[in-house]
Amino acid sequence: MARSNHAASLGLWLGLALVVLLADQFTKVLIVGSFQLGDSQTLTSFFNLVRVHNSGAAFSFLASAGGWQRWFFTGIGVIATVFIVYLLRSHASQTLFCFALALVLGGAVGNVIDRLLYGHVIDFLDFHWDWLAPLFFEGHFPAFNIADSAISVGTVCLIVDELRRVRRGS
Numbered sequence: 001m002a003r004s005n006h007a008a009s010l011g012l013w014l015g016l017a018l019v020v021l022l023a024d025q026f027t028k029v030l031i032v033g034s035f036q037l038g039d040s041q042t043l044t045s046f047f048n049l050v051r052v053h054n055s056g057a058a059f060s061f062l063a064s065a066g067g068w069q070r071w072f073f074t075g076i077g078v079i080a081t082v083f084i085v086y087l088l089r090s091h092a093s094q095t096l097f098c099f100a101l102a103l104v105l106g107g108a109v110g111n112v113i114d115r116l117l118y119g120h121v122i123d124f125l126d127f128h129w130d131w132l133a134p135l136f137f138e139g140h141f142p143a144f145n146i147a148d149s150a151i152s153v154g155t156v157c158l159i160v161d162e163l164r165r166v167r168r169g170s
Contacts, residue, residue, distance in 0.1 A: 009092035013083075013102040020106025024146040025113060031124040044131055052143045053120040077112035083106060096161040103154030110147035121145065 035051035036039075042048050084105045091097055114121040123143035134138040 009098070010089055010113060013088045013092065013098045014105075016099070016102040017106035017109070019114075020146070020150045021034075021110050024110035024150070025106065027124070027146050028114065028122045031122060036125070040126065045089070046127060048126040049124055050126040051145050052123045053118070054143075055120040074112055074115045077108045077115070080108050081112070084108070094161075096157055096164070100154040100161060103150040103157065106149035107150035107154065110145075110150075114147075121147075122145050123148070125149075136166035 033052050035049070037051055037053060039048045040048050084101050088098055088101055088105070111121050123145050124128070125145060126140060126143045128136075128138065128140040130139050132141060136142065
């Protein structure tokens with residue numbers, strides 16, 4: 001019985017990762033079908049939909065590296081995927097930990113798919129505020145996507161989970 005509960009928990013976490021992946025890819029298909037590269041649609045005073053391509057990593061890290069970074073970041077994503085699935089199998093009953101990993105997994109696979117299909121990641125969420133101007137060009141936070149959001153939320157949840165674990169241990 002414990003084995004089937006473990007398998008059910010793993011299935012739940014992989015299902016959550018799949019939901020994130022599908023939401024990410026669906027929204028990117030909508031953007032690619034509706035926007036040309038560089039297009040922008042203002043929705044509010046602080047939010048635009050845009051279409052930008054990021055051949056690097058977070059904040060366009062290594063974006064102009066000459067092409068090798070596509071395969072480098074794809075490889076990192078594949079290795080991370082295998083490792084995360086291993087962790088999900090090993091710790092399937094740890095709710096917050098696995099929730100966080102599932103978000104990161106869905107986001108990582110979403111961005112790997114972009115790199116394989118397009119050679120870059122499609123970003124489209126553009127938030128901007130005047131108070132960000134000292135940090136970012138004209139106050140625009142770097143554009144991102146659903147996968148990036150899931151990775152970020154998952155990372156915060158991993159930190160919270162670890163802080164809770166350390167606190168319980170003291």
